[in-house]
Amino acid sequence: MNRLPAPHGGKLIYRVNEEKNIDGMERIEISNDLAHDIENIAYGVFSPLEGFLCREDFENVLYNMRLSNDLPWTIPIVFDLKNMELKEGDEIVLFAKNGMVATFEIEEIYGYDKKEYAEKVFKTTDVQHPGVKKIMEMGSKLAGGKIELVKRGDEEFEEYHLMPHETRILFKEKGWKEIVAFQTRNVPHLGHEYVQKTALTFVDGIFINPIIGKKKKGDFKDEVIIKAYDALIKHYYLKDRAVLSILRTEMRYAGPREAIFHAIMRKNFGCTHFIVGRDHAGVGNYYKPYEAHDIFKEFPDLGITPIFFKSFFYCKKCGHVVNEKICPHENEYHIYYSGTAIRKMIRAGEVPPENMMRKEVAEIVMSYDNPFVD
Amino acid sequence: MTEEKGKYTTVSIPTPLAEKIKKRIEGTGFTSISSYVTYVLRELLASMEEEEKEEVFSKEDEEKIKERLRALGYLD
Ligand SMILES: [Zn+2]
Numbered sequence: 001m002n003r004l005p006a007p008h009g010g011k012l013i014y015r016v017n018e019e020k021n022i023d024g025m026e027r028i029e030i031s032n033d034l035a036h037d038i039e040n041i042a043y044g045v046f047s048p049l050e051g052f053l054c055r056e057d058f059e060n061v062l063y064n065m066r067l068s069n070d071l072p073w074t075i076p077i078v079f080d081l082k083n084m085e086l087k088e089g090d091e092i093v094l095f096a097k098n099g100m101v102a103t104f105e106i107e108e109i110y111g112y113d114k115k116e117y118a119e120k121v122f123k124t125t126d127v128q129h130p131g132v133k134k135i136m137e138m139g140s141k142l143a144g145g146k147i148e149l150v151k152r153g154d155e156e157f158e159e160y161h162l163m164p165h166e167t168r169i170l171f172k173e174k175g176w177k178e179i180v181a182f183q184t185r186n187v188p189h190l191g192h193e194y195v196q197k198t199a200l201t202f203v204d205g206i207f208i209n210p211i212i213g214k215k216k217k218g219d220f221k222d223e224v225i226i227k228a229y230d231a232l233i234k235h236y237y238l239k240d241r242a243v244l245s246i247l248r249t250e251m252r253y254a255g256p257r258e259a260i261f262h263a264i265m266r267k268n269f270g271c272t273h274f275i276v277g278r279d280h281a282g283v284g285n286y287y288k289p290y291e292a293h294d295i296f297k298e299f300p301d302l303g304i305t306p307i308f309f310k311s312f313f314y315c316k317k318c319g320h321v322v323n324e325k326i327c328p329h330e331n332e333y334h335i336y337y338s339g340t341a342i343r344k345m346i347r348a349g350e351v352p353p354e355n356m357m358r359k360e361v362a363e364i365v366m367s368y369d370n371p372f373v374d
Numbered sequence: 375m376t377e378e379k380g381k382y383t384t385v386s387i388p389t390p391l392a393e394k395i396k397k398r399i400e401g402t403g404f405t406s407i408s409s410y411v412t413y414v415l416r417e418l419l420a421s422m423e424e425e426e427k428e429e430v431f432s433k434e435d436e437e438k439i440k441e442r443l444r445a446l447g448y449l450d
Contacts, residue, residue, distance in 0.1 A: 006423060010423060059379075060380060063379040063380065064379060064380055068380075070416070159446050160446075162443075162448070165431065165439060166439050166442065166443060169431075169436060169439050169440060169443065170443050170448055170449065173440065173443070173449055174449075243448065297403070300413055300414075300416050300417030300420065301416040301417060301419065301420030302420070303420055303423075
């Protein structure tokens with residue numbers, strides 16, 4: 001049997017205990033978004049985390065982009081205490097509208113500096129930034145400690161939702177040794193397809209892993225992304241070479257730091273390579289277009305190999321999709337795949353042309369009155 | 375590579391080696407011998423821990439997982 005790369009920290013975390021007795025414990029309702037991240041912890045998507053960060057780890061993540069045991073980790077996974085009256089040593093039940101139930105053992109309660117948090121993670125304290133805005137709306141204390149999942153939430157698209165213990169078995173069954181992961185929150189245009197296929201040429205399989213969950217206004221709806229990829233894979237990929245599975249977590253829009261976090265999660269799914277594109281996990285103009293490429297230099301111990309791509313575009317003279325390394329022609333022959341331009345076209349009711357988007361993908365997008373998040 | 379905050383300890387290396395490193399990192403992103411040595415050691419240690427070790431699941435659990443994968447069309 002072939003061996004996949006070890007999960008981050010060496011061991012796949014699995015904190016699911018459906019038999020756990022939770023009678024008599026205090027119950028606190030949390031958001032579905034937070035419930036998704038609890039499931040991610042429980043099923044090892046966030047390995048080696050076993051719960052929400054305690055102070056030492058939190059501060060290390062902020063200042064050093066590592067956990068206190070030196071493992072790379074860039075995004076704080078924290079529990080906002082808001083105004084809850086809880087104390088260290090309590091074990092409580094967390095539940096969400098989607099039906100998720102988990103227990104949370106509060107090990108430590110601690111204060112933090114919001115501006116530092118924002119500045120370090122998002123490189124800005126501008127409240128226009130969605131991540132900063134969220135921090136500013138949080139309470140003044142965080143709680144750290146281990147969680148245990150008692151019941152999973154009931155959500156749509158579960159048939160497209162695999163957890164790391166499943167993808168690891170799937171990849172082995174397929175005989176894949178080298179797997180490249182592709183992060184997305186978009187409907188695929190030809191540029192995406194060429195990035196994926198260029199990477200796929202050198203490995204055994206591609207793991208297309210769209211982020212599903214809270215997004216910002218104007219992003220594509222989850223259903224549209226899933227259906228569009230389903231169509232693309234069905235018509236243009238070999239079944240034995242591509243796996244589509246969703247990842248339920250929110251976009252943080254932390255640019256370079258989030259690129260590292262995205263890579264770590266895919267390592268936990270069993271991937272060996274991770275595609276990092278232009279302005280990865282960026283928003284507005286907070287990060288330089290290739291800042292997310294540079295940050296990988298600081299992590300020689302990440303355990304997953306980044307593959308950097310600059311943008312692909314269509315060249316009318318070459319007659320196909322190219323990039324700046326392979327096409328010698330002038331700018332006037334080039335058609336750029338701008339997500340913004342494509343969204344504008346779709347909003348205006350125009351079908352994106354076939355040198356931008358596969359017709360099977362465009363058909364799906366155009367079949368919605370409004371394919372975007374309001 | 376910026377200096378990290380946190381706990382530190384001192385490791386002794388031969389002075390000529392330190393001199394070599396000093397030359398080696400001139401004009402690179404490394405700001406000190408320490409940050410270079412940290413980088414190299416992290417890289418080396420990580421490369422020795424690359425493959426997954428034991429299986430997490432029993433044969434029975436693994437069969438259940440495969441059943442779900444087949445039911446969803448991920449496996450034939
Ligand atoms: Zn050309």
